[in-house]
Amino acid sequence: MNKDQKTEARILEAAIEIFQQKGFAATRMQDIADRASINKAMLHYYFRSKQKLFDRVFQYAIQQFFPGIVAIISGNGSAEAKIRQLVEFYLDMLQKNPRLPGFIIHEIQQNEEHFLETVVRKNPFQPARIITRFVEELQAELNLQGVSELDARQLFVSLIAMIVFPFVARPMVMGLFELDSEAFEKMMSARKTFIPLLFARLLQGQAENKDAEGGE
Amino acid sequence: MNKDQKTEARILEAAIEIFQQKGFAATRMQDIADRASINKAMLHYYFRSKQKLFDRVFQYAIQQFFPGIVAIISGNGSAEAKIRQLVEFYLDMLQKNPRLPGFIIHEIQQNEEHFLETVVRKNPFQPARIITRFVEELQAELNLQGVSELDARQLFVSLIAMIVFPFVARPMVMGLFELDSEAFEKMMSARKTFIPLLFARLLQGQAENKDAEGGE
DNA sequence: GTCTATAACAGGATAGAC
DNA sequence: GTCTATCCTGTTATAGAC
Known part of the structure; x- marks a missing residue:
């Protein structure tokens, strides 16, 4: 300090x-x-009071966490590009603030209604709307690539899960894979290429009658 | 009651x-x-005491959560089959106990050392060893299918993330997708087919010189 | 085994000197 | 603005009657 x-x-x-x-x-x-x-x-x-101090801290955490998603997925560009941006931005941010998502998740659960009211419903950015739109974009992309059997909403949840979960469960991951802090950080850095790679493979067409695809 | x-x-x-x-x-x-x-x-x-009562509850939660993974991944069968079992077993169990993983994760963080000592190090089942072995199996399978550029450990973390995260972040997911409890449950049920489908697509060979694969 | 009453203490909050 | 001392409430835990 x-x-x-x-x-x-x-x-x-x-x-x-x-x-x-x-x-x-x-x-x-x-x-x-x-x-x-x-x-x-x-x-x-x-x-x-403790409550008022906490409110400041919580508010700050929310501001750190949510606007990024909204900004990225509501931008221009392909769904795949947005996915790459999400991965890049959030993994960087979470490496600097590994406890942030666990904190937010736990406190939201303590007061679910307050979260719904302030962050979801009364939020002028209408995150629910923006997410819905992005999911539609992603579904269009999936259909185009001939993998319409994959549900875009499920896929979007999976994306967020892949990014956020290792941090939320950090002590568990470190314990079960026998990692020290340094090894954990390395693994999270590697995830910046792993997740986009995984998604590239998923999105890359079943659509057989496309000509041999362009470079990466 | x-x-x-x-x-x-x-x-x-x-x-x-x-x-x-x-x-x-x-x-x-x-x-x-x-x-x-x-x-x-x-x-x-x-x-x-409160502490003793809590210890009982926490112990019970750990018993509910961990032995399943260990049992499934140390069994016989293909990596893909084990993945299907994990998905099936855990999604079922989490639908019945949606708060279980959030609870475990939060309390582990409150006392990281205690978790490492009792659940990881002094555990006769040696979960870390068993996980390592499974990851090797999975990597072998990936290599066989010509997708060796995907790291099996990252993939395993992603699998657990996809299964567990929606429950940990349940209020957030419900809020941002505007789901009521029933819709959430439906989504989780659908995940039982979604996740294996996604993995099937990932594992299904790049290996071009295999003959047109058997039915799904 | 179950209850009521109360002891014992922790922790948030405030008063008041400096 | 900063500190020490203290108040006061809420919570764990126990004593003791039934």
């Missing part, structure tokens, strides 16, 4: 760290104070 | 429900007592 930063920033940084690791319920204000090398009373001075 | 069951079983059932939903830290003994329609003091009479 950088002692030079001004106090409010130090607290916020510490709060992000601790809340993301332990979740709201298991976090003690004292833990945050300790990590910020600061007095417990200061937390209340700057943020009034 | 079945009032006829004897008390200890009622408590355990209630504890599973509540702990899985809220996690250890957010759970109150009172919540469990209420759900079991029983007095709070009874919880201590039967299980001594």
